[in-house]
Amino acid sequence: MTGSTHEIYAIRYAHHGGRSAAQNYIGGDPHEASQALDFYVWAIRGEHGTVVVDTGFDEAMARKRGRTLLRPVAEGLQAVGIQPDEVTDVVISHLHYDHAGNYGLFPRARYHLQECEMHFATGRCMCDAAMRVAFEADDVAAMVHKVFTDRVTFHDGDGTVAPGITVHHIGGHSKGLQSVRVTTARGPVVLASDASHLYSHLDQGKVFPIVYDTQAVVAGYDRLKALAASGQHIVPGHDPDVLKRYPAPRPDLEGWVARLDVAPKA
Template identity: 50%
Template sequence: MAEYEIFAIRYAWRDAKRSDHFIGGDPHDGPMPMDYFTWVIRGEGRTIVVDTGFTAEVSARRGRTHLRCPIETLPALGIDPDSVEDVVLTHLHYDHVGNFHKFAHARFHLQTREMGFVTGPYMRYPKFGHSFEVEDVVGMVKLNFKGRVEQHNGDFELAPNVTLHHVGGHTPGLQIVRVMTRRGWVVLASDAAHYYEHLQKNRFFTQAFNLGDMVDGYRTCERLAASPDHIIPGHDPLVMKLYPAVSPKLEGIIVRLDVPPKKEG
């Protein structure tokens, strides 16, 4: 059975409060910072990158703290970005598709519904359009004309034991990634669950297109993962605390997700 290593690269963060992350606010409105990640799946002779982060320029404009370029961090794992053949874009929000231009030869995998969303009528409304960078969307359209965008309608097996699953909710075309590892099936939830708390308490993130699809997405993550400990949320700083660094030199930068998490407390 094909098994893979999975890595999370932390490339940015922002200071935030709990009320920023839950529809309806929160009665205990204390600090709740947000981390930004990209992910790497490696094994069976191939490397798959999941999401590509945002640039330092976009970070400055949007008031985020940019720590490093996630693509320029790939060599720390022995990966040459020019050698990457497949990049999964879970959706096209600015923090998941920026830096796409730094992959010279990759094919980009996204859901057809996501491409239709970002080129359709809802982008005229600031509530939806604010989370996208126009140049990222235009870049994907241009790459589609060049034959470098693979659009999927629902579930898709990208590689043996690496599958993509449409969930929607946060955006209409949001997809998650299921990967077989030595500890079992791991689900990279991306923005299907920004924080562990969203999934555990069935709470909704503030940026949402369809709340019903969002909560159904939580159940899909649970169904596909070997256990709740096998679900990796998209922005939770706990990920860096629960999983071990690749090496002491990469502490706080890259952690391994194909090993069991530490127990809290």
């Protein structure tokens, strides 16, 4: 590995099947074919160390939310040689339960978050049940505790986490949603997180029903395309096809971990 290029791993840790189109798209017909969601965290490895993007949720939260935990996040990271207690930087794309749980898993890490996401998750919008549906008070409170122990770096728009790793405020799905752009040997790859849940959201201009600002979601699709080397360099946050399109780093990780810094399969 040379310069500031990086390896990127998508690690699948949970699944939610049997979702109707209406659960995945505004205006979706509930009688259309269902589209499952997978849940991922991402690991970026380069000469400047390892950065983890999002922290997932645990078995207790899986039960509470009716999701299937396939393997703990820590186990997936360890499968690619990453020990959670050695990670020094974690990017939180936004503070929804499936991206900001497991808050004690990275005891040495500094967390990177958009400042407006913290304002959103602790402000008056959380008085509205519809707005707070994807947030968990304990996850948000844990981030507040990290602020008070000097473990949070706030970003306001675009920012740099490490050479070749930048964050970009997209908004829309959540007020402070940020995506991550990573320099790789095949060009800049963008980890969209929930700026595009599924490939179909980006490709067809559709919008996921949990949303803060619909206009910002649609504008975000153009931003993702501008940040990435091509459409094949944008990785959605919840699409099961990610594991079909990209190769596993080893045969034993097939269906669990995908390598994103190499070209998709033909």
